[in-house]
Amino acid sequence: GQQVMQIPQYQHVQEGEDFTTYCNSSTTLSNIQWYKQRPGGHPVFLIQLVKSGEVKKQKRLTFQFGEAKKNSSLHITATQTTDVGTYFCAGPRLENEKLTFGTGTRLTIIP
Amino acid sequence: ETGVTQSPTHLIKTRGQQVTLRCSSQSGHNTVSWYQQALGQGPQFIFQYYREEENGRGNFPPRFSGLQFPNYSSELNVNALELDDSALYLCASSRRPERDTQYFGPGTRLTVL
Numbered sequence: 001g002q003q004v005m006q007i008p009q010y011q012h013v014q015e016g017e018d019f020t021t022y023c024n025s026s027t028t029l030s031n032i033q034w035y036k037q038r039p040g041g042h043p044v045f046l047i048q049l050v051k052s053g054e055v056k057k058q059k060r061l062t063f064q065f066g067e068a069k070k071n072s073s074l075h076i077t078a079t080q081t082t083d084v085g086t087y088f089c090a091g092p093r094l095e096n097e098k099l100t101f102g103t104g105t106r107l108t109i110i111p
Numbered sequence: 112e113t114g115v116t117q118s119p120t121h122l123i124k125t126r127g128q129q130v131t132l133r134c135s136s137q138s139g140h141n142t143v144s145w146y147q148q149a150l151g152q153g154p155q156f157i158f159q160y161y162r163e164e165e166n167g168r169g170n171f172p173p174r175f176s177g178l179q180f181p182n183y184s185s186e187l188n189v190n191a192l193e194l195d196d197s198a199l200y201l202c203a204s205s206r207r208p209e210r211d212t213q214y215f216g217p218g219t220r221l222t223v224l
Contacts, residue, residue, distance in 0.1 A: 031210055042201055042215040043154065088153050090213075097209040098144070098167045101153035 004091055006102040014110050019079050021105035023072040023089035030092055032065055032072045033099070038085040046074075081109050114138060115204050115216035123222045124192050132187045132219045136204030142166070143185040144213060145177060148199040160185050161208045189221075197223045 003026045013019050023032065031050045035043035047056055049065035049072065056063045062075045072089055089102040114137035124130050136143050142161045146154035156169035160179035174190040183204070189196060199220050203213035 033212065035213075035215075042199075042218050043203075043213075045212045045214065048212060090153075092210055093156075098156050098159060098169070099213065100156065101146075104153050 004089060004100050004102040006087075006089060006105050008105055009103065010106050010108070012108045012110060013079055015081060016078050019076040019083070019107055021074050021087050021089075021107075023074075023102050025070045025091055028069050030069075030097075032069075033090045034063060034072075034074055035088045035090060035101075036085050037088065037104075041085075043088060076107075079107070079109055081111060083107060084109050115202065115214050117200075117202055117216040117219050119219060120217070121220045121222075123224065125224050126192055126194060128192050128223075129188065129190045130192060130221060132189075132200050132202075132221070133184065134187070134202030134204075134216055135184045136202075137214050140204035140206055140214070141183050142205045142208045142211070143179055143183065144203045144205070145185070145187045146201040146203065147171070147196075148201055148218070150198070154201055157187070159208060166208050192223045194223050197221060 006023050033048045034046040037043045047063050052069050053067045054065045060077045064073045086104045086106045088104045090099045093100050116135045118133045144159040145157040148154045157171050158168040159166045163179045176188045179185045199218045201215050201218045203215045205211040205213055
């Protein structure tokens with residue numbers, strides 16, 4: 001079945017360093033969404049990308065959708081302690097358009 | 112805050128019991144999706160309700176069932192609880208069934224002993 005994988009599974013960075021998580025789907029996606037889940041919290045929508053090769057920025061966060069619409073990335077510049085959490089990508093399933101979430105990347109910050 | 116509420120916050124049950132979880136969707140949203148999130152994993156789609164009808168189902172057995180009411184609030188029922196059902200159950204509302212942003216509630220933490 002459709003799989004959405006993310007790497008790395010965990011990332012520990014010094015505050016101020018950059019962070020990138022990569023999302024790869026086994027099938028072409030009509031769109032990709034990114035969510036952030038703080039420890040003990042629930043997923044919070046960050047952004048949706050629809051077009052092939054699309055790049056969107058939100059302050060220190062840069063999101064990219066691959067040309068083949070099978071992969072995506074989230075890059076955070078100069079991480080801060082507020083960036084701590086697990087970042088999930090999610091794409092619609094082929095058979096019913098319902099969201100399949102990636103495996104997530106858990107980011108921890110070393111002050 | 113998303114405006115999506117869930118109750119109860121936490122629940123402890125024993126194997127074989129039944130449980131009902133509740134969700135109130137955000138104002139203006141007619142679609143509710145339910146997800147199961149095991150510890151350290153991503154949310155797994157259980158099913159979705161749109162205008163009071165089931166509109167898509169993930170790989171969950173029939174003992175997972177649901178309802179949606181005319182005010183678009185929803186229930187998730189799980190019969191014959193198993194230990195592996197221990198998880199965070201999330202509901203998410205959206206304006207339409209497909210390709211739309213999911214607004215998640217705080218979740219219900221279910222522990223099955």
